[in-house]
Amino acid sequence: MTAQRAxxxxxxxxSAAVKVELDGIAVAIVKQSDGTIHAIGDxxxxxxxxxxxxxxxxxxxxxWAHGSQFALRTGKPLNLPAYEPVPVFPVTIDGDDxxxxxANPLTQNS
Incomplete structure (x- = not known):
């Protein structure tokens, strides 16, 4: 795994997201209400x-613009107008990081 600090x-x-850029890729780091952290294409x-x-x-x-919702675990759109998924990336928590x-998305745009 070629993970880097986001x-x-x-x-x-x-229940919020932070935008980061890693290797030229815009990524949304999202924390669910249960504390689970996801990384999804931004x-x-x-x-x-x-x-x-x-x-x-x-x-x-x-x-926020058109209301399409994406599943944090899969990147799949759950409603229109989006019909293509966004990539989802592996996340590791290392201490406070x-x-x-x-480099190794769990899902890819298809």
Whole structure:
């Protein structure tokens, strides 16, 4: 795994997202209400909108511009207008650091 530090665990509020750039890839680091942290591609596949500026609820993130929701675990869109998934990246917590491996996405846009 080629994980690199994306941010600190405490840098991400519960039910919120933080945008980071790793190796030229925009990534939204998201913390669910149960404390689980996810790394998902930050760009909505419908409208080139930053997902980290959207809304986090349960295990989804919603694009603020057009309302498409994406599953945090799979990157799949759950409603229109988006129909293409966003990538999901492996996350490791190392002490107070969130490490993300953008070189080996768990899912790819198809």
């Amino acid at each position: 941010c600190g665990v405490d840098d991400v509020a519960v 760009t909505c596949t419908h409208g080139e909108i930053s997902l980290s500026e959207g809304f986090v609820e349960d295990d989804t993130i919603e694009c 969130v490490l993300v491996d953008v």
